[in-house]
Amino acid sequence: MKIHRTAKSMARAMAALRARGETIGFVPTMGALHEGHLSLVHAAKRKASRVAVSIFVNPAQFGPKEDLAKYPRPWRRDVALLRAAGVDALYAPDPAATYPLGYETYVVQERLPDHLCGLSRPGHFRGVLTVVLKLFQVVQPHFAFFGQKDYQQSVVIRRMARDLDLQVAVRVCPIVREPDGLAMSSRNVYLDPEQRANAPALQRTLRGGAARIRAGERSPARLLAQMRREIDRVPGTAIDYLAAVDPDTLDDARTLQPPVVLALAVRFGATRLIDNLVVR
């Protein structure tokens, strides 16, 4: 596995692969890899002849009070995992070269960011869209793989790909969970033992909500109130949002007729966890 530290080096290597007729599957990450990321790598290997991964903790998608500085960066472990998974190229650019002095160009969306995570993380999706576009330009992948855990992210990126005529097929892969149901996340390491023990309540609540929809519940207000009570019963939690939304527009569902996405963000102390479930 070749490690590229500059856009120039990575772009040249990827262009050479394409020129040889290889197909490129790309998995952008912020490192601190877990089984969720590795499931994306495996999906990329199944789909493309070559797999590229990026590790870049993107400053542009963190708010001033968020966890950019303390975000985990287990570099050697990440590299070993990717090597063992059979990744061909790793792109790990320098933040200062990615956003040099005088940098001023961003990708924005007009409506999708004003929902769910975007409401409590202003500028977050501008940062995500911008870095993903930049990574796509360097890697020029045929396929790119994202996890459904960041549901809104998957929607904004698919929308960007369509709107901006990006020549990449965006694939969204299922959430990978711990045995007790907690969605894998690089931020799970922030949880103390009690928080960790309580965190599976998120998925339990989502599954309970989905079961009630399948049983015929059609009132978002009633369902969300009930789910909210379940989360509120978990000690030390604070709900950031809990919503039932349209899978494409992310607008609040007016009725719970499937398809509908149940999505939530909940703080356990200082740690904010997200999860979701698509009811079809």
Next chain:
Amino acid sequence: MKIHRTAKSMARAMAALRARGETIGFVPTMGALHEGHLSLVHAAKRKASRVAVSIFVNPAQFGPKEDLAKYPRPWRRDVALLRAAGVDALYAPDPAATYPLGYETYVVQERLPDHLCGLSRPGHFRGVLTVVLKLFQVVQPHFAFFGQKDYQQSVVIRRMARDLDLQVAVRVCPIVREPDGLAMSSRNVYLDPEQRANAPALQRTLRGGAARIRAGERSPARLLAQMRREIDRVPGTAIDYLAAVDPDTLDDARTLQPPVVLALAVRFGATRLIDNLVVR
């Protein structure tokens, strides 16, 4: 010359060229072609093995009170000119397919648009950046060619290419002028005979300003006041802006030490003309 009406068809043709080892030179235009555009095509032919041109009157870069509807669209003449110039592929997408229902993704810049043309055309450069990025994704050119007449446009596009890691070399080509000095523009056809006769005053004023800088003038206020008086003497004109700016940041020059760009936009009745001159 193959004419492509959809992004899919154009992207496939361009990918096939790249896969065969051809290099692609790209000239994006809004049609109503003149010698300025053709000089870009010739530059592209010198630099690349294949030349692609787009014709797209981009709604996203016109303000609500601007000339989108009446912008000239001499399609058959344009096609004949490009064919005669030896262009390989013409991309002429449909506006409704380029900005479909639900479209919401744009490329923006934080500082460069707040200068010169951007001040009197809010949203203009957002539209330019977005469409150029989209065209680049479809055409995937090795080189792209723009005219210096739209000086601010050339700066924002070069900045975008650098900021977003676009794998395309942006070339800016000299202004092509009528024999009497008027910069070629698709909008020159709007001028009535008297306006057309007066329009060369723009370049005369720019050249006079440049001569005074070369003779040692260092005061922007004094030079611009003098140039402003010269334009004001031309009947039926209204100055939109007249500025001496830094070639890269477009900030007003605090002293006229070269390099400096003299740039102006002047209305002749309803017709807004721009011109500029780089003093090195």
